[in-house]
Amino acid sequence: MKSIKIIPKRLKGCVEIPPSKSISHRAIICASLADGMSKVENIIFSDDITATLEAVKSFGVQYKIDSKGEISNLLIKGKDKLNLIKNEIDCRESGSTLRFLIPICLLQDGEVTFTGRGKLVERPLDVFYKIFREQGIKYKNKDGRLPLTVKGTLKSGLYEVAGNISSQFISGLLFALPLLEGDSKIVITTHLESRGYVDLTLDVLKDFGVDVINNDYREFYIKGGQRYIPTDYKVEGDYSQAAFWLVAGILGEEVKCRGLNINSLQGDRVIVDIINRMKGNIAVYEDYITAKNSTTEGADIDVSQCPDLTPIIATLAALSKGTTRIINAKRLRIKESDRLKAIATELNKLGADVEEFEDGLLIKGKETLEGGVVDSWNDHRIAMALAVASIRCREPVIIHNFEAVKKSYPNFFDHFIKLGGEVYE
Numbered sequence: 309m310k311s312i313k314i315i316p317k318r319l320k321g322c323v324e325i326p327p328s329k330s331i332s333h334r335a336i337i338c339a340s341l342a343d344g345m346s347k348v349e350n351i352i353f354s355d356d357i358t359a360t361l362e363a364v365k366s367f368g369v370q371y372k373i374d375s376k377g378e379i380s381n382l383l384i385k386g387k388d389k390l391n392l393i394k395n396e397i398d399c400r401e402s403g404s405t406l407r408f409l410i411p412i413c414l415l416q417d418g419e420v421t422f423t424g425r426g427k428l429v430e431r432p433l434d435v436f437y438k439i440f441r442e443q444g445i446k447y448k449n450k451d452g453r454l455p456l457t458v459k460g461t462l463k464s465g466l467y468e469v470a471g472n473i474s475s476q477f478i479s480g481l482l483f484a485l486p487l488l489e490g491d492s493k494i495v496i497t498t499h500l501e502s503r504g505y506v507d508l509t510l511d512v513l514k515d516f517g518v519d520v521i522n523n524d525y526r527e528f529y530i531k532g533g534q535r536y537i538p539t540d541y542k543v544e545g546d547y548s549q550a551a552f553w554l555v556a557g558i559l560g561e562e563v564k565c566r567g568l569n570i571n572s573l574q575g576d577r578v579i580v581d582i583i584n585r586m587k588g589n590i591a592v593y594e595d596y597i598t599a600k601n602s603t604t605e606g607a608d609i610d611v612s613q614c615p616d617l618t619p620i621i622a623t624l625a626a627l628s629k630g631t632t633r634i635i636n637a638k639r640l641r642i643k644e645s646d647r648l649k650a651i652a653t654e655l656n657k658l659g660a661d662v663e664e665f666e667d668g669l670l671i672k673g674k675e676t677l678e679g680g681v682v683d684s685w686n687d688h689r690i691a692m693a694l695a696v697a698s699i700r701c702r703e704p705v706i707i708h709n710f711e712a713v714k715k716s717y718p719n720f721f722d723h724f725i726k727l728g729g730e731v732y733e
C-alpha cells in the first residue's frame with residue numbers, strides 16, 4: 309500500500325486537461341474496426357486505455373506510438389475482419405474495455421476468456437448474459453464473476469436492453485451490430501442513465517462512417533452491412549478530469565483548464581452548470597475555463613446522467629454553505645468501489661458531515677475540514693476527490709492507495725504539484 313501526504317495549499321495556475329478517457333476508448337475501437345490506417349491523436353496511457361489497446365491487439369490490430377512528452381499519437385492499422393491471435397483478454401479494472409469488447413469479440417466465433425482485476429471481476433454483466441441465453445451463445449463465469457469465457461457469434465435482430473444498469477452495454481452493442489449482415493434494433497426497456505456516454509458513442513461512430521438512428525433514446529436502429537472508414541481523429545479534453553481542477557479553483561485560489569471543447573457532448577460538461585448553480589465563480593471562454601476562489605452554496609443534484617462527478621461534487625458540497633442532496637446515485641455502488649460509501653466514509657474521516665442513503669448522499673457543508681488519514685478504496689476518482697478536499701483542511705491529509713489514479717490519470721499528482729500542491733510520498 310503506497311501513501312501520499314498532502315500539506316494543505318490553495319492551488320493556483322493553468323492545467324492542460326488530459327484527453328477524455330471515454331472518447332479515447334471509442335476512437336481506438338472504431339479505428340481498430342476500420343480496414344486501413346487511422347490516426348488517433350492526443351492519447352495518454354492510463355491503465356484503462358492500455359487495457360483497450362491490449363484488447364484490440366488480441367484481434368490482430370496493430371498500432372504505432374508517437375510520443376511527445378505526456379501526450380502520444382497512435383497510428384492504428386485496423387481490420388474489418390477480426391482474427392483472434394490471443395484468446396485471453398485482461399481488461400484490468402476497465403468496465404468500458406470489458407463491456408465494449410465483449411460484443412466485438414462475438415463478431416468472430418473463436419472462444420475468448422475475459423479476465424479483470426479489483427472490483428471489475430464483480431461488476432454486473434447480466435444484460436449480456438440475458439442476450440447470450442436468448443441467442444444460444446455459450447458462456448461460463450466463476451460464480452457470476454470474471455473470468456468469463458464466451459463462444460459464439462452475435463445475431464442481428466431485436467435487442468431489449470435495460471438502460472439503468474450501465475450505458476456501456478448499449479455502447480458495446482453499438483460498436484458491433486453495424487458490422488453484422490442483418491439490421492438490428494436496440495429497445496431500451498427502462499429510463500436511460502449516463503445518456504451522454506451513448507451520445508459520445510454515436511458521435512464517434514459517425515466520425516468513422518457508421519450511422520445509427522436514435523429514436524429519442526428509446527430505440528436505436530442499426531443498419532447491417534456497414535463498414536468503419538479509416539479516419540484521423542483528435543481526442544478532446546476530459547471533463548470528468550477537469551472537474552477536479554475546477555473544484556480545486558473554487559476551493560483554492562484560481563485554476564484555468566485548457567484543452568476542453570466548450571461544445572462537448574461529454575455528459576460531465578454539466579460540472580460547469582453545477583458549479584454555477586452552487587454560486588461558484590466559474591467562467592467559460594473560447595479556449596479555457598477558469599474557476600476562482602468563491603463561497604459556494606448547497607443544492608439538490610441529480611447525478612443519474614453524470615455518475616463520475618459524484619465524488620468531486622460531494623467534496624465541493626462538504627465545503628459549501630448549507631445542505632446538498634445528491635440523488636439517483638445508486639449505480640455508484642457498482643463502479644471501481646462502492647463510491648457512495650467510499651466518499652461518505654473518507655470525507656467524514658476528514659471532518660465532513662456526509663450521510664449516506666441507499667441512492668444518494670445528504671451533505672451539510674462546513675467552512676473547513678480537519679484533515680487526517682484517508683484511503684482511496686483503490687478508486688481513482690475517490691483518490692482525486694480527497695486530494696482536492698485537502699485544499700480546505702486545517703491539517704495535512706494522508707491518502708493510502710493513492711496510486712489508484714493510474715486507472716485514468718497517471719500524472720494527476722504531477723499536475724497537482726504544478727498548481728502549487730505540496731505532496732510527499
Ligand SMILES: O=C(O)C1=C[C@@H](OP(=O)(O)O)[C@@H](O)[C@H](O)C1
Nearest residue numbers: 330404473474475476502505615
Ligand atoms: O461509456 C463510458 O465511457 C462510461 C460510462 C459510464 O458508466 P455507466 O454507463 O455504467 O454509468 C461511466 O461511469 C464510465 O466512467 C465511462
Ligand SMILES: C=C(OP(=O)(O)O)C(=O)O
Nearest residue numbers: 401402403404616643644
Ligand atoms: C467507472 C469508470 O470507468 P469504467 O466504467 O470504464 O471502469 C470511471 O472512469 O469512473
